[in-house]
Amino acid sequence: MEELRGLLAIGVLPEILRRIFLARRTGVLHLAFGGERCDIEFRDGHLVNAATTLPGANLGDLLVQSGLLSARDRDAGLEIAALSGERLGETLLRHAILDSDQLGQGLALQLREVMARALVWVGGVYTFEDRPPRKSAVSSFQEPKLDPREVLLDATWTLAGDPALDGLLGD
Numbered sequence: 001m002e003e004l005r006g007l008l009a010i011g012v013l014p015e016i017l018r019r020i021f022l023a024r025r026t027g028v029l030h031l032a033f034g035g036e037r038c039d040i041e042f043r044d045g046h047l048v049n050a051a052t053t054l055p056g057a058n059l060g061d062l063l064v065q066s067g068l069l070s071a072r073d074r075d076a077g078l079e080i081a082a083l084s085g086e087r088l089g090e091t092l093l094r095h096a097i098l099d100s101d102q103l104g105q106g107l108a109l110q111l112r113e114v115m116a117r118a119l120v121w122v123g124g125v126y127t128f129e130d131r132p133p134r135k136s137a138v139s140s141f142q143e144p145k146l147d148p149r150e151v152l153l154d155a156t157w158t159l160a161g162d163p164a165l166d167g168l169l170g171d
Contacts, residue, residue: 001025003128004016004019004020004029004127004128005125005126005127005128006125006126007124008123008125009123010120012126013031013115013121013126014119014152016029016128018148020042020148021147021148021149022045023045024045025042025128025130026044026130026133027042027129027130027131028041028131029042030128031126032124032125033123033124034124036052038050038051038052038053038054038114038118039051040111040115041134042148043133043143043145045148046145046148047145047148047151048107048133048145049107049111049143050107050110050111050114052110052114054113054117057113057114059088059106060074060077060078060088062110062113063092063098063102063106066105066106068102069102069106074088077091077092089103089107104143107143108144112151112155115154115155116154
């Protein structure tokens with residue numbers, strides 16, 4: 001497999017996503033910029049999950065902002081997840097705080113938010129690590145498989161009026 005690693009600049013991330021998608025790769029794309037980190041999971045070239053240190057872009061916060069979850073339930077879920085070693089989404093499903101559709105909506109929101117922010121990173125680094133898919137602790141949950149082209153397009157719309165958009169799209 002082609003090694004994917006290097007420096008981030010305007011236009012680099014869309015090309016990385018294209019290569020992962022066309023090769024139908026499964027693994028994790030690690031992005032780092034300053035003190036911020038994003039790990040984006042792919043299955044057969046599709047985006048399925050993300051973990052990030054970006055403020056306001058973690059799953060719990062986005063579920064609360066979108067009205068799918070209360071702040072109280074988020075906090076309780078985070079405590080239980082920390083004790084059990086599960087991801088927040090798995091805990092929320094297992095305790096029937098969210099259903100699969102709601103969690104899928106939240107994960108899609110998170111992937112779009114992470115992508116929108118990472119698109120403008122200049123000077124960060126990326127690396128793709130091929131690895132088998134991670135098994136969910138909740139067998140009934142099917143992670144969303146988002147087309148990176150659609151996520152990229154949605155993320156680009158959030159940049160309207162931003163100088164970075166000109167760098168991505170040209171004139």
